Amino acid sequence: MKNANNVFTRTNRIVIRQFELQDIEAFYQYRANPSIETYQSWENYTYEQAESFVQQQMTQTPDQPGTWFQYAIALSKSNQLVGDCVIHTLDSEPRIVEIGFTLAPEFQGKGYIHEALSSLIEYIFTTLNKHKIIAFTDVRNEKSIRVLERLDMRREGHLLQNYMSKGHWVDEYQYAILQSEWAAKRH
Numbered sequence: 001m002k003n004a005n006n007v008f009t010r011t012n013r014i015v016i017r018q019f020e021l022q023d024i025e026a027f028y029q030y031r032a033n034p035s036i037e038t039y040q041s042w043e044n045y046t047y048e049q050a051e052s053f054v055q056q057q058m059t060q061t062p063d064q065p066g067t068w069f070q071y072a073i074a075l076s077k078s079n080q081l082v083g084d085c086v087i088h089t090l091d092s093e094p095r096i097v098e099i100g101f102t103l104a105p106e107f108q109g110k111g112y113i114h115e116a117l118s119s120l121i122e123y124i125f126t127t128l129n130k131h132k133i134i135a136f137t138d139v140r141n142e143k144s145i146r147v148l149e150r151l152d153m154r155r156e157g158h159l160l161q162n163y164m165s166k167g168h169w170v171d172e173y174q175y176a177i178l179q180s181e182w183a184a185k186r187h
C-alpha cells in the first residue's frame with residue numbers, strides 16, 4: 001500500500017506519506033498556532049503532545065476499523081511537512097471513511113490541500129476500495145467548506161449542536177461523496 005519511501009500517494013507538488021521523526025517540530029508549530037486550532041478540538045498544543053503523536057503514528061497502519069490514521073503531507077521537492085490529512089475507518093461500517101485535514105498557515109492559499117485531498121480520495125476509492133467518504137466541518141469554517149465543495153463533495157446534512165468545541169456546542173455540516181460519484185466525475 002505504501003512504497004519503500006513510506007509514500008502512499010503523490011502528485012506533482014506533494015507526497016502523502018507516513019509521519020517521520022523529522023516532522024515533529026513543523027507539526028508542533030502549526031498545531032500550536034491559534035489560527036489552526038480555532039475550529040479544532042485541541043487547545044494549547046505542546047511539543048510533548050506533538051512528539052508522542054508523531055511517534056505513535058509512525059507505528060500505525062491505515063484503515064483499521066474504528067481507528068484514525070494521520071497521513072503526513074510533504075513537499076515533493078524538499079520532503080518538508082506542510083500539513084496532514086486523516087482517515088477514520090468507521091467501526092460500524094468499514095466501507096465508509098471520514099476524512100479531516102490541516103495545512104500549516106504559511107502553506108495555505110496555494111492549492112496544496114485540494115491537490116492532497118484529490119489524491120487521497122483517489123487512493124481511498126481505488127487502493128482502499130471504499131464505498132463512501134464523509135467529512136464534518138464547523139459551519140463557521142469557511143475555508144474548510146470551500147475545500148470540500150471544490151472537491152465536489154455534497155453537503156448532505158446540517159447537524160445542530162453536534163460537537164462540543166471549547167465549551168460550546170457547535171453546528172456542523174456533513175459532506176460526502178460516493179465512489180460512484182467520484183468515478184462519474186473522472187470520466
Ligand SMILES: CC(C)(COP(=O)(O)OP(=O)(O)OC[C@H]1O[C@@H](n2cnc3c(N)ncnc32)[C@H](O)[C@@H]1OP(=O)(O)O)[C@@H](O)C(=O)NCCC(=O)NCCS
Pocket residue numbers: 035036037039040100101102103104107108109110111112113114115136137138141143144146147
Ligand atoms: C482548511 C484549510 C486546510 C484550507 O487551506 P487552503 O490553503 O485555503 O486550501 P487549498 O490548499 O486548497 O488552497 C486553496 C486556495 O489557494 C488558492 N490557490 C492559489 N494557488 C493555487 C493553485 N495553484 N491551485 C489551486 N488553488 C490555488 C485558491 O484560489 C484558494 O483560495 P480561496 O479559498 O481564497 O479561493 C486551512 O484553512 C486549515 O488548515 N485550517 C485549519 C484546520 C481546519 O480547520 N481544518 C478543517 C477541519 S474539517
